[in-house]
Amino acid sequence: MNRWQGDQLLQQWYAELISNHPERSSYSNIIEQQTQLRNILPQLIGTFATQNDRSITLLETVDCGTYIRRRIECSASPYSYFAAYVLIPKQITAPAPAVIAVHGHGYGSREIVGLLPDGEPDLDTPGIHQHYAIQLVNRGLITIAPDVIGFGERRLAEDMANHADISNSCDSLSSRMLLMGKTLAGFRVHEMLKVIDIVSDMPEVNSERIGIMGFSGGALIAYLTAALDQRIRATVLTGFPNTYQNSILHIHHCICNYIPGQALYADLPQWIGLIAPRPLFVEAGRHDRIFPIQGFHNAIAQLQQIYQQHDAEQQFASDIFEGAHEISGRYAYDWIQKKLAIID
Secondary structure (H helix, E strand, O other), X not given: OOOOOOHHHHHHHHHHHHHOOOOHHHOOOHHHHHHHHHHHHHHHHOOOOOOOOOOOEEEEEEEOOOEEEEEXXXXXXXXXXXXXXXXXXXXXXXXXXXXXXXXXXXXXXXXXXXXXXXXXXXXXXXXXXXXXXXXXXXXXXXXXXXXXXXXHHHOOHHHHHHXXXXXXXXXXXXXXXXXXXXXXXXXXXXXXXHHHHHHHHOOOEEEEEEEEEEEOHHHHHHHHHHHHOOOXXXXXXXXXXXXXXXXXXXXXXXHHHOOOXXXXXXXXXXXXXXXXXXXEEEEEEXXXXXXXHXXXXXXXXXXXXXXXXXXXXXXXXXXXXXXXXXXXOOOHHHHHHHHHHXXX
């Protein structure tokens, strides 16, 4: 490294940024700190016009043996619609708990409900998403898997026509939104907040027992959604929790991970900590190369401290499994099932 390169410049900027973060001792309590961060967050991710209509259109219903799979269409913003799969266990006593399952980079919600990109059943060994929506519904949880904009059928038309080799439209969407003072992460959260509205209206669902689970880029959406909406009662984040320095500032990541100005106010664990004191479970593969395990250890330490400050240590749990950038769920599925079975 020499002085013509920008490495030292970036390192110095980040060191100065961290040194300028408000000291925890400058806040009278954790509630004050989190209130300030929660007030700043909507400004950072952007605001969007809302579609007030909560109506949905039923697109299909499929009997999957132990559960019913529906596909619905809904809208959170004018000029934009999206589909979601709703998996409903046959053996439930309504109203039942529900989990919003947010997929990461891949081909969309079909990847987590056991389908191929063309909608046919995926009979092979599951990939990194592990068909995890099915794991949840098999535990008696109504599971909603929305299509995140930029993936699968929600790629931009121009990308699908001219860049078939590119699996997502994150770059196209993010760059244009940033020019207009908005963020792709913000719009994805905007749609998830509408999903909470829709789930709450479902007669099968107990609106006091809604959770969210996200993997990788889906965990980014999940934590932001849970941080902003108290209706989320329990959260699972997998393949994402880390520190900025150990992950997205150190390793190449999709542009959708970057929210302008967010690191000015706090490190990633403090933002994730806005979920406290509500239940939070985080997991990581020991060999995850894009969210390294050392950063996960650092994030756990900071999150444990936040939950201790809330006197809610029992509401935070974590797991490190022998794997890479993938979902395990060996403890997470049962954990969220149990948490949503408890009504405070």
